[in-house]
Amino acid sequence: MSGIIQAARDQQRSRMPVMDRNRLDSQDKPNQDPKILDLSVLKDYVGKVLEHWKTKEENLEMNRKHIYVWEIELRHVLGKVNEPQWVFSIEATIEWAIENYGAVQANGQWEVYNWEINQEAKIHSLNKTVGKDNDGKAQTTNIKEQIDFLVVGIQFVDVKGEKNMMYEMGRPSTRKRSDIDPEILKALMANAPAKSGSDPKVSAIVEKQEEQIANQAAALDTQKEQLMAQQDMISEMKAKQDKTNDMMAALLTELKEQRATLDAKVSRRSRK
Numbered sequence: 001m002s003g004i005i006q007a008a009r010d011q012q013r014s015r016m017p018v019m020d021r022n023r024l025d026s027q028d029k030p031n032q033d034p035k036i037l038d039l040s041v042l043k044d045y046v047g048k049v050l051e052h053w054k055t056k057e058e059n060l061e062m063n064r065k066h067i068y069v070w071e072i073e074l075r076h077v078l079g080k081v082n083e084p085q086w087v088f089s090i091e092a093t094i095e096w097a098i099e100n101y102g103a104v105q106a107n108g109q110w111e112v113y114n115w116e117i118n119q120e121a122k123i124h125s126l127n128k129t130v131g132k133d134n135d136g137k138a139q140t141t142n143i144k145e146q147i148d149f150l151v152v153g154i155q156f157v158d159v160k161g162e163k164n165m166m167y168e169m170g171r172p173s174t175r176k177r178s179d180i181d182p183e184i185l186k187a188l189m190a191n192a193p194a195k196s197g198s199d200p201k202v203s204a205i206v207e208k209q210e211e212q213i214a215n216q217a218a219a220l221d222t223q224k225e226q227l228m229a230q231q232d233m234i235s236e237m238k239a240k241q242d243k244t245n246d247m248m249a250a251l252l253t254e255l256k257e258q259r260a261t262l263d264a265k266v267s268r269r270s271r272k
Contacts, residue, residue, distance in 0.1 A: 033082035039150075042078060042086065043117055046152055049090040055111035057159045064164060065113060066105075068097040070152040074119075077150070097154060105165055108158035116153040121146050126246060129254045140250075166223065 036042055070093055077086065098110045124147050127140045166173040 033084060035079050035082055036077075036086060037079050039074070039078060039119070042074075042150065043119075045083065045086055046090055046117055046150075047115075049087055050094070050112055050115045050154065053091070053094055053112040055113060055157060055159055057111070057157075060113065060157045060159060060161075063161045064105075064108070064158050066101050066110065066156045066158075068101070068154050068156065070097075070154065071120075072150045072152070074148045074150055094154065098156065101156065105158070105162075107160075107162045107165055109160045110156045111159055112154060113157035114155040118151045118153075120149045120151050122149060123147075127250050129250065129257075 036045075077089075081089065094112065102108070102110050124145045126143045126145070128143050129138050130141050131139050133139055
């Protein structure tokens with residue numbers, strides 16, 4: 001039954017003095033959309049926005065693709081954002097992912113192709129200072145906290161159907177790429193027919209082709225090793241950054257505790 005809440009408020013208002021009624025009327029009214037408190041609503045908006053951004057092109061199964069994984073701490077968004085703010089955040093993330101990868105593979109046109117939405121929990125560890133031992137060395141305790149994440153995997157596709165750009169020393173390579181897998185190139189070389197000694201020109205052509213295939217296979221192997229090394233470097237840098245963040249958080253907590261203790265001492269002295 002509707003109107004129960006308003007009827008109770010009207011009854012309470014009728015018993016108020018006139019000044020209290022006027023003050024109540026002059027209070028600011030909420031002018032923003034309510035915060036999202038339902039996790040299912042949060043997920044639904046992600047799917048709706050991605051569906052809106054999904055490419056209209058068809059027959060893209062064989063085109064190159066790129067996956068971006070977006071992890072959001074639920075405690076930072078659930079009950080903190082309203083619907084317009086959440087939609088803006090989702091669209092801004094999609095645009096950033098397209099622009100970021102488009103800067104690396106600028107010869108394509110990247111659009112949303114598919115996606116996956118999951119909820120995951122991770123354990124976050126934090127070393128917190130709890131005091132000092134007899135030698136003056138800081139003592140710490142490890143505090144573990146479970147943090148819930150909304151994980152969104154977005155798969156982008158190049159609707160132009162271009163091939164991956166090759167890089168050398170951080171710059172796009174001008175060498176003509178080979179679309180043949182290095183293992184296939186090696187197999188072709190191993191199964192190549194024996195050289196014919198009857199015609200020196202034919203032998204020279206065959207040798208030159210074999211040399212070109214070997215160079216292409218070696219170049220592709222080198223690039224594969226460079227990409228793996230770059231990925232390892234990025235993973236190592238991320239791990240170091242996470243460790244630094246944890247240390248800074250622990251230091252900040254310790255400084256706050258020291259400041260609170262100092263303020264308490266100053267307050268007691270001032271009362272004396």
